[in-house]
Amino acid sequence: MTCEKDIDRRGQTAQGDEDDGDARTGRRGFLKDVGKAVASIGALAASGTALLATKQTAQAAAEPGPPAIAGYDWNEHQWGYGIDATRCIGCLRCVEACKAENDVVPTAHHFRTWVERYVWLEGEERPHVDSHSDPDNVAASGSEKEYRFDNRYQGKKVYKAFFVPKICNHCRHPSCVQVCPTGATFKTKDGAVLIDHSYCIGCQYCVQACPYGARFFDPRTQVTEKCTWCYHRITKGLKPACVEVCPVNARIFGDLNNEASDISKFVTENRVQVLKPETGNAPTCFYVGLDKEVS
Amino acid sequence: MEGTFHASSYIGYVYPNETIIPWTVMIVVYPYMTGLVAGAFSVSSMYHVFGMEKFKPVARFALLTALCFMLFVPMTLLLHLGQPQRAFNAMVTPHLTSAFAAFGYFAAFYTLLLMIETWFAFRADNVIRARNSTGLVRTFYRTITLWSDDISEKARAYDEKWMLSLAIIGIPAAHGLHGYVGFVFGSLKAREWWGSDMMPVIFLFSAVISGIAALIVLYTLVSKLRKTPIDEACVRGMAGALWGFLMFTVLLEGLEFANVVYKGKEGIEVIMEYVTGPLFYRYFVLQFGLGAIVPIIILGIMFMRATRGKAFIAGAVIASLLVLMNVFLMRWNVVIGGQEIAKTMRGLLHYHDPGGRDGLAVALTVLACPLVSLSIL
CATH class of the missing domain: 3.30.70.20 (Alpha-Beta Plaits)
Structure with a gap:
């Protein structure tokens, strides 16, 4: 039997991060983008961005993205x-x-x-x-x-x-x-x-x-x-x-x-x-x- | 590696995972501290908002006490979290259906409010201190006044105006923060001992009495240490408020318990076994008896006989210490008590102190921190 655990929001396993590209559409990817944006536009804009991030990531938390598992569609x-x-x-x-x-x-x-x-x-x-x-x-x-x-x-x-x-x-x-x-x-x-x-x-x-x-x-x-x-x-x-x-x-x-x-x-x-x-x-x-x- | 954990002994049948009690003494201290904050702030507002002159001697002290306790409230939660470094996840990406997601915002807002109000309250004094000192001390006071130097009548009136506004916003904020802690427990349907609509109200009333009691004790203690005269009218005012609110609180807690017993829903057998067994001493004898009925009698006799002077102060302090114990036990009996009754409603667990960062020693240290900061300030 396999022992793949630590399934995250996208249904990926700890050992199976084969599809990192798709992961960027998830919350973590979004947060990375926000992080870069914040770094570039400086501290003053940070508060506004954080507010935006809060709103959007809260929505992400409520609606998780589909799992990146080959051949699996969770809607089915x-x-x-x-x-x-x-x-x-x-x-x-x-x-x-x-x-x-x-x-x-x-x-x-x-x-x-x-x-x-x-x-x-x-x-x-x-x-x-x-x-x-x-x-x-x-x-x-x-x-x-x-x-x-x-x-x-x-x-x-x-x-x-x-x-x-x-x-x-x-x-x-x-x-x-x-x-x-x-x-x-x-x-x-x-x-x-x-x-x-x-x-x-x-x-x-x-x-x-x-x-x-x-x-x-x-x-x-x-x-x-x-x-x-x-x-x-x-x-x-x-x-x-x-x-x-x-x-x-x-x-x-x-x-x-x-x-x-x-x-x-x-x-x-x-x-x-x-x-x-x-x-x-x-x-x-x-x-x-x-x-x-x-x- | 299996990790360390502390399994509890039990009688009857409990779910296997329940043998590890999730919320420890840290979660007892957390509502205790937010309660003290709300209560102390109430006393401060009696003067600042409602203009009750007799509370003037403790009004600013109450504000400082509230701030000192509030600064350490998040510490209890952080020490309890398995992953404290991720605590801000709850603020960055709050899950809006969670009763706990708003805590960070609530606490941050209220702490900020307290800091600003305290700054205004002590600004003029600090300006005077800066003027009367030299060197580093002067620089220090200049810094904490944020380099303001105006103590004219007009500037002081401006301070007062700000304090009034902040205190008015602070009343719902302080009580909202604490009532919401009551809601966190009262909204948990999984536990019979917690899931009650009366929980936020009981939490609020017990918060008020704990805050007043703490101020009576701290005010007399500080006056003794500073060798300044104790304003008896002020202590009398606080003792009167304590007396009245205490009667309400006991009545509410009694009604809550009577409700559980009278409804006699499924599992009442195990609740009765609990309250007449392991809980009897710390619930009926200590919390209700020594912590509530005795102080009500002490204060009642003193008011009836119009006791004055040192005897009154001593009586008020003793009653206050008993009330502080009462409220701590109330938090304990709710938080730990609720978890000692198994969700199976067929068994009772026995809480063991886990020690370490989540244990009693650290919890008491955190509880002592505000007192240390208060003495420094």
Whole structure:
């Protein structure tokens, strides 16, 4: 698997700056031009130019340019994600694949995707909930880089239990994008919510604003991180790593513009739900098999 | 390299990424300082705009206090940012839907306003100082007056006119800046403890009481140090304002809490577990009890018994110190408290001080900086 990360606003990868010419049409190119202009006309004109730059670059932040990826047109796609919670067996291959594919911080406190376990014991009204990052589960694994659920319910009378995979919901009205003070995080035309790591100031306002806990602060790079739906893969016609490795097809990904796609079928053939609809975030991650206790 | 981070312990279920609390004590100090600025400016405006003569002895001092605190407000945010060198991105390319994008403009505008108003307030004094000194000292005072040398009646009237205009603009600016900090928290729907319409109002009222309390303490302290007599009528005026605003503030905070409990929405169990458990001591006992009810009683008794002289000053200072603690705890219980209640509404986290540039030691140092600058000025 490739490990191309750091996708910026134009969808370029850190390793793949092959098309620098086009990049000049983006915000950075514009800023360079502004910089040159300012240098030449002197300090007096600088304030006026800065005002102009502010106005125009603010527009650029609101409307990111298309990604410079050969053969990919983001106007042609509308990506969607599906999770069939009734199928998930809690094997956590998705979590490990995501960590490896995207070079996610290898600890039990940084995840782009995770799996929750809900267990009702006989005689109890509310479920016990945990995830693989629970200290007991980490102890059972013996490592913060490999994940598993322990056997804590062995011998107990369980009357209902299931797993729920979680991931960034790539919302239609993402509260993280709303609050970002610089526009470093943005919604793409094809539906993904991405972060321009070179522009993020690391204020973590977005981490606070996400109702789903999908974002985290990367202690190595000092900027915010989250799921990209493996944008470097999907723009090449591949599936996200978590979907690719799921042995039971609990995770579904595809193009909502294509009626024959897995995700279109998943959404039309099932009565799907989203998490926390009351927030108004309108997720594009659709669920089957949720329970009233899942939020 | 995995980088350093501080994971929090927790009970119940929290989202895996939540184990690292995003906003630290630095974000507690930030609204505390903007609150002190807004409150101190209010006291200054009571004389400069509303002509309340009894506040005259502290009016200019209040202005200087506001400026000293305001100068260090951005420091708290810069120390918190992962990439502080990019902070100006938010001003150069502001993302206009962000409640935080306008902070740079707000803060810069208000700081400038404060600087100009302070310059006018102290201009005549500095001109006199320049005239009465020689050598480098003279050059220094000449420089900070920007080489103005006119202290005629007409020039002073001109200063006054400017100060009035600036103070009038400053009132909405100071309170806008702070109310907007309240909005940043109140508009975050992801957190039950924050997402409230009353948040900006509560922030504003608590800002006013913290500013008045800080001035009572600083004014008496400075008078003692300078061995100048304390104007009791002035302290009495400030203590009265503190008393009144404090009652309003406590009522608003109580109503806010009552709302959360009475509505009893999903997740109320975990909120009740939090307020009766880890939060009980620092919320009910310290913030409400010792920080609000006790000073209300102290001030109330003193006003009822018409206490005078040193006893009144001592009582007012004690009440003010308690109010300062109250407001700091209010900021703490909002900022840290909101993050200790998990977004899952199924678990509670325990905040650990991360140390380093984002930790308590540096935060207290930043909080002390305005006091040091104030003593120098």
